[in-house]
Amino acid sequence: MNLKGKSFVVTGGASGIGKACARHLAQLGASVRIGDRDTTGGEAVAGTARDEGLDVDFMELDLEIGGSIDQFIADATSANVGVDGLVNCAGWDAFDQPFLLNDPKQWERVIQINLLGPMRLTQGMLRPMQERRAGRIVNISSEAGRVGTALHCAYTAAKGGMIALTKALAREFGPLQITVNCIAPGPIETPFMRRAIRDADMSAMVAANPIQRVGDPDDIARAVAFFLDAANSYITGQTLSVSGGMTMIG
Numbered sequence: 001m002n003l004k005g006k007s008f009v010v011t012g013g014a015s016g017i018g019k020a021c022a023r024h025l026a027q028l029g030a031s032v033r034i035g036d037r038d039t040t041g042g043e044a045v046a047g048t049a050r051d052e053g054l055d056v057d058f059m060e061l062d063l064e065i066g067g068s069i070d071q072f073i074a075d076a077t078s079a080n081v082g083v084d085g086l087v088n089c090a091g092w093d094a095f096d097q098p099f100l101l102n103d104p105k106q107w108e109r110v111i112q113i114n115l116l117g118p119m120r121l122t123q124g125m126l127r128p129m130q131e132r133r134a135g136r137i138v139n140i141s142s143e144a145g146r147v148g149t150a151l152h153c154a155y156t157a158a159k160g161g162m163i164a165l166t167k168a169l170a171r172e173f174g175p176l177q178i179t180v181n182c183i184a185p186g187p188i189e190t191p192f193m194r195r196a197i198r199d200a201d202m203s204a205m206v207a208a209n210p211i212q213r214v215g216d217p218d219d220i221a222r223a224v225a226f227f228l229d230a231a232n233s234y235i236t237g238q239t240l241s242v243s244g245g246m247t248m249i250g
Contacts, residue, residue: 001229004029007083008136008228009076009125011061011118012090014041016190017140020217021087021224026054028225035061035072036090063090063117064109073124085136085228086125088118088162093155093192107154114158119165126169129178137180138227139166140220141239143247146184159184163239170237179236181227186243188215211244 008025012018013034022034026049034056036042042058049056059075062068076083092113094106122137129135144152145159166182173180187205206214223242226232241247 001028001225001231003225003228006030006085006228007033008085008087009033009035009083010087010089011035011063011121012140013058014038014045016192017185017188017217017220018087018089019045020221021089022056023049023054024218024221024225025087025228026056031055033057033059033076035059035076037062037064061090061121063113063121066120069117069120070124073121077125077128082132083125083128084134085138086122087138087140087224087228088122089140090118091140091142091159093152096151098151099153102154110154111158111161114155115161115165118162122165122169126173126178130173130176133176133178135173135178136228137166137169137178138224139163139180139182140224141166141182141184143184143186143241143243146239146241147247166239167237174236177233179227179233181236182239183220183223183227184239184241184243184247185220186215186241186246188217188220190217205246209244209246211246213244215242215244 003025008030010018010022010032013022014036022032026032034042039060046056046058061072139162141162142159144156145163149156163182166180170180206212220242223240
């Protein structure tokens with residue numbers, strides 16, 4: 001797989017899956033701009049990548065702030081910077097809590113970061129792709145959005161929304177040769193997951209997984225690169241489970 005000469009935007013690139021995606025795409029020859037609200041982490045990822053000879057830049061992006069999203073779009077789609085693809089990777093979830101105890105304000109934040117913010121960003125990034133009649137969008141959802149996860153109702157709803165959005169955009173922009181696909185990760189070893197899941201729960205996940213391990217962010221990065229590759233232009237509107245078979249649906 002060769003992405004040399006391509007330019008991609010990856011959100012949530014300061015850590016976890018987003019970081020792995022940014023590095024993997026750059027290693028395949030692409031120019032990558034990462035967006036994240038964590039400026040320290042984002043600048044560190046970009047700096048380390050550049051020290052290794054990779055073409056990675058960072059710009060602050062807060063999906064809860066419309067002005068931040070709009071500024072990011074303006075800079076990323078400026079006249080001298082072409083964008084071949086967008087990877088909507090940034091996300092956030094409140095920790096386990098019964099639905100009847102949820103604070104509606106928490107719902108709003110979860111849905112803003114995981115669905116509405118990415119929608120606004122995608123809209124802006126699609127405009128120049130529409131003009132060029134070419135582009136790739138990859139949305140990172142979750143297996144929660146496919147099968148449901150108790151105690152995470154707002155997150156499940158938002159990630160399910162990303163799957164539905166993927167299909168709608170694929171139908172609308174397919175005639176323009178813009179593909180839109182989705183990846184639904186299962187349990188992936190990230191800093192966020194380590195903070196949210198107890199060791200006992202992690203062990204149970206491994207035991208329930210046919211592959212008998214928790215996923216690595218690079219497992220997702222390789223799937224993202226597959227969808228971004230120009231050779232796979234006949235694939236759109238799909239949601240790919242990357243979960244080690246943990247959530248098979250017949």
